[in-house]
Amino acid sequence: MARTSFEKQAFDAALCDIRIRTMDIAMRGFFFTLMGLFRTLAVDGRIVFGSGRVPCLAAVVADSFCGMDETQFITHLKTQCETQLFAWDADSQTLVYEPEKQLSARAVANRENGKKGGRPRKNAITERNDPAQRFITMSIKGGRNVTNSEPNRETQPSIAKLVTNNSNLSKAKLREPSKEEIDLVFHRIGPVAFEAAGFDPARDHCDWSIARQWASDGLSHGLTADEIERIVVEKVTVGAQRARQAGKTIQGLVMFRKSVPEALARGVVPPKKQTIAEQNADQAFIEALQAWQRNGAQGPRPDLKDFRNQVAA
Structure with a gap:
């Protein structure tokens, strides 16, 4: 995948980064001019003035920052560096764009997978799929006196059973919560999930017994009570809104018996809403x-x- 251009990074920062949004007009113009320099002169998010094809700092300031001398440029640059968007080394005349040096979540995941050996080659020859193994004559002790016998099926696990065991390795590592822990989380998430679905505890029949299973699933996956509540409320609220928009009637929390456990298994906790x-x-x-x-x-x-x-x- 191609790397994100500096134009897109500057545009995203202007829209989303609070450090840029709180700058005055002059500082924003200085920021975008610096981003233009990185687009044309930077190598791996770094500009070394007076090195290679990059002109000296005085020439760059005179060309790109009209009406500003080198001292004023350094003063404005130090103010920009306080936002931790840039880093300036006066000794080596090096300017670094910090977000460019930070690894993305995908890059971090790829490095971790690489440490584990990476993805195996598609056509790699192993003992299981080596064609030469099909024609090897194996010597049998005893010669003709050995009778042909069927293998003992009881001692040979089936392929389906092996696949099931491999798929359940992660479940074997899960923690088994106690009954007291499940009850505590159940009494916490049950009423809030019932209200998130659009029901009124004062008028509607309060049945949130399925939340006990959600509490057990969340605790088994290592989630805290607060994280379980945020996942359940988010999933129930979104599901209830979609059901009403489609003209469906919500009979109860049983409607979310599949979506909520899947969200708890993924473990993606929604951000906490600000007070x-x-x-x-x-x-x-x-x-x-x-x-x-x-x-x-x-x-x-x-x-x-x-x-x-x-x-x-």
Whole structure:
């Protein structure tokens, strides 16, 4: 798969990265101009000024940053480096785009698979499929006196049984939860799953007994009670919305008897929804960061962790 272009990275950052969205117009223009330099001069996310085909820093500043001298360029660049988007080494005159050096989730997975030996070759010859093995004459002790006998079927496991055992290796590693743990999670996720499906506990018949099996499945896969609740609520809410849009009637939580266990087996936990206090903390951070930029970046740069810690306190 082709690598993501710098144009797409810059566009995605402008839309999604809060560090870019909170910059003023001048800093955004500086960011996009730097991304243009990386598109034309960078090798593996790195620009070394005055080396190879890359001109010296003064020539690049005069050509691409009109009305700005080298000192002003370094000042703006250090401000950009505070966002951890870029890294600047004055001694080697090297500028690095940090996201380009970070490995994607696919690259990390490929490296882990490579450590295990990677994917076997499609036409690799093994003892099982080697054609030469079909014509080897095997000597039998005893000669003609040995009678032909059928193999003992009881001692030879069938291929289907072997396949089943291999497919259940992961299940054998699962933890067996206790009855108390299952009851605790069941009483937690049962009512919330019932309400997520659109039922009213005060009017409708409260039957969420199937949630006990969901609690057992989630605990067996090593999930916490909070993770199980988020997966169940997300799956039931989405499934109920789709059913209503299709004009179907939801009879109960039994409708989700297949989708919820599959989601628990995958173990993909939905992100936790922000509370109103956390949303207010993020908004206060954005306002403080904008005020810091308007004041010429004087003083320490606001940190999002400080605002989040105030909410946690």
